[in-house]
Amino acid sequence: MARSSNQKEKILFLMRLFHEETDAMHPLSRKQLEEKLLEYGIQAERKSLYNDIETLKKFGMDIAYRKERPEGYFLQSHEFELAELKLLVDAVQSSRFITESKSNSLIRKIESMASKYEAKQLQRQVVVANRIKAMNESIYYNIDKIYASIASNQQILFRYFEWTIEKTTRLKKGGEPYQVSPWALTWDDENYYLIGYDVDAGILKHFRVDKMLDIETLGEPRVGKEEFGRFDLAHYTKKTFGMFGGEEETLRIRFHNKYIGVVIDRFGKDVSVRPDGEESFTARVDVAVSGQFFGWLTGLGKDVRILSPVYVADMYLDFLKEITGAYDSGE
Structure with a gap:
């Protein structure tokens, strides 16, 4: 039986209905709103329902009425747009420092910011299982x-x-x-x-x-x-590879032109570069010299060469010889 004593709670449940069950493609008619409120044990008269909707609009909720089918009232704009929520979900699921269980918990909370229909679109994006994640829940x-x-x-x-x-x-x-x-x-x-x-x-x-x-x-x-x-934090993270420290040095490195995007992504748009022939450019960069840096350089292949200082180029050559030597030894 409907409980008329719940009338004071009606506007709160009405707010929940608009948040969770409506969007531009899923409005609720007046009759549907009355039926759903009845499920919470709340009777709603037509006039009082209209008054409550107007109160919510004055409160700041962007409630609109859709005249074409499907016809009805809906929350026109949620606090976050669907595209913004997708961006948040992507950030959470791709962040290795957040554990899998905490990622799932956060994503469920993000989903609650959308209507239940839009939340399904967020669920289709979730691919957290088997992703390498941090294991320290704390x-x-x-x-x-x-x-x-x-x-x-x-x-x-x-x-x-x-x-x-x-x-x-x-x-x-x-x-x-x-x-x-x-x-x-x-x-x-x-x-x-x-x-x-x-x-x-x-x-x-x-x-x-x-x-x-x-x-x-x-x-x-x-x-x-x-x-x-x-301490310059931005400079530190730019010159340090994988947060492996090392002796800081200013290097001149020749890259093939195809790597200009890689260099800008790594060192920023203000990196000092100049043409070096038709197919190459030389970059002047500050780097913490470490095995991690040499590994990054190796991943770019033969079209990259350290020009100066010479001692760093020699260190890199020794680094490569040690790697090839490990295979030559047959161990």
Whole structure:
């Protein structure tokens, strides 16, 4: 039996109906609205229903009436457009730092921002299963703790692990905690990194957030402000490959013209380049020289050559010889 005592709740349920069950292609007629409200135990008279719709419109809901079939009332614009929600879903499902279970949970919440009909289009985009994802479920909360510590200007304490050949984790520093002043979070190569001042080492370091355990906020104020003030985060992530540090050096590298897009994607549109013959160009770039950088260079093949400094070109040649030597040895 319908409960007239629920009249005060009617406008709230009506708001839910517009959010969840209507869009431009799926309006609800007055009769359908009355029937659906009745399912919640709420009777709605025609005049009161019209008044409630007008109240919601004055409140800011973009409710429109569709005259052609299917005829009825619908929420013309949700808080997020469908294209925007698809973009959010893509970002969540492709982010390696978010675990599979947390990805599914976030996507379900994103779907709730659309009508149930539009949500089906989001579901067709979801391909989370079997994607390589972070395995540390606490990363989601680690990020929140780090941001809170940055906002409150406090140091943090945490333990840090690495993987072993047996696919088990091993605590670094023998399990001793790191005391760090957090200054920034950056997302690089599909992972979140903390940029912080290591109190014991007395230098700025970066840490993979998904490898941080048992984060505690200390009552001590952050230190290392001057060091971080001299730190250019954008420049750091641009010159560091896979967040592997190394000796910073300015290199001149010759690339085939077909790699101009690759170079701009990696070093930015302001990278210094000049033509070098009809089919090549030379780029001047700041790089943290590391095996990770050499690996990136190797992936571009024979149409790339380090011109200077010579010692870095020699290091790269030795890097390649070590790789080929591993195959020549037959081991």
